Amino acid sequence: MHDDTEVAVLRLGHRPGRDDRMTTHVGLTARALGADRVLFPDNAGQSLETVADITDRFGGPFEAELIEGPQGIIRNWEGNVVHLTMYGERVQDIEDEIRATHADAGEPLLLVVGSEKVPFDVYEEADWNVGVTNQPHSEVAGLAVFLDRLFEGRELEREWADADRHVIPMETGKRVEATGDESASDAE
Numbered sequence: 001m002h003d004d005t006e007v008a009v010l011r012l013g014h015r016p017g018r019d020d021r022m023t024t025h026v027g028l029t030a031r032a033l034g035a036d037r038v039l040f041p042d043n044a045g046q047s048l049e050t051v052a053d054i055t056d057r058f059g060g061p062f063e064a065e066l067i068e069g070p071q072g073i074i075r076n077w078e079g080n081v082v083h084l085t086m087y088g089e090r091v092q093d094i095e096d097e098i099r100a101t102h103a104d105a106g107e108p109l110l111l112v113v114g115s116e117k118v119p120f121d122v123y124e125e126a127d128w129n130v131g132v133t134n135q136p137h138s139e140v141a142g143l144a145v146f147l148d149r150l151f152e153g154r155e156l157e158r159e160w161a162d163a164d165r166h167v168i169p170m171e172t173g174k175r176v177e178a179t180g181d182e183s184a185s186d187a188e
Contacts, residue, residue, distance in 0.1 A: 006079070006108040007035045007150070009143065012070050012122065013115030014044040025140045026113055027051035027064055033147035034155030035111070037063035041070060058167075059160025071121065079108030080127040084142040085118065088129035095149045098128060102150070111146065113139040 009030040014023050024047040027038040031051060040048050044066065051064040067073060074081055080101055102109045112122060123129050132145040147155060160166070168175040 005102060005106050006037075007102070007111065007147075008037045008039060008108070009035045009111045009113065010039045010067075010070055010073055011041060011044065011047075011115065012112055012118060014041040014047070015116060016043055019044075019115050020046055022138070022140065023047040023115070024050045026143060028054060029140050029144050030111075030147070031055060031060075031062040031064075032155075033144055034151045034158065035147065036061070037065065039065055039067045039070070039073060042066045042068050057164050059163030061161060071119070071125075074110065074112060074122060074125050077108070077110045079110060081110045081112060081125065082146070083112045083118070083122055083126035083129045084132070084139065084146055085114065085123070085129050086131045086134050086136060086142075087123075088131040090134070091130050091132045091146060091149055094128060094130065098130070099150060099152075101127075109150075111143065113143055115139070 009026065011023055011026050013019075023040060023044050027040065027047055028051060030038045031054065038051065048064045048066055051062075055062045055064070080098070082098060098109075101107055112126065114122075130146065132142045132149075163179050165176050165178050168177050
């Protein structure tokens, strides 16, 4: 999918009770659309457990971890940082530059998505502030669109290792099959 150059997603902030589903969806989207790992704030343990469970069942590789001091991660990142924000430059105007820096130069990439109000120093420390649209939208939507553009759709063909089950694409209905099992089951 992408070479050995890491793509990590940092969830900046988590409000327990309010952000539980959104934080989990940041992790699931990062996994499904090609990132190598997600970094959650240390108070997002429930999201970490859900993402780890999905990775165990549907395959990887993918890592989820809890971190302290997310701004220290940004400041000390040994690569480039993309802050996804509706106030940023239009993704279509700078995606080639980001892709070239990431893939061609082999620089690890940290994608930062907010939660509550993002401190101004995140905007200053990022190599790029990127908006997938300059209209209000979800950080999950911004992450999904950005990853798809970064990988130019290749992430949709990914092979998953060590999966216990996989989804069988169907025109209608739902079908999940155990890996290595000839029988299929309906999923609810």
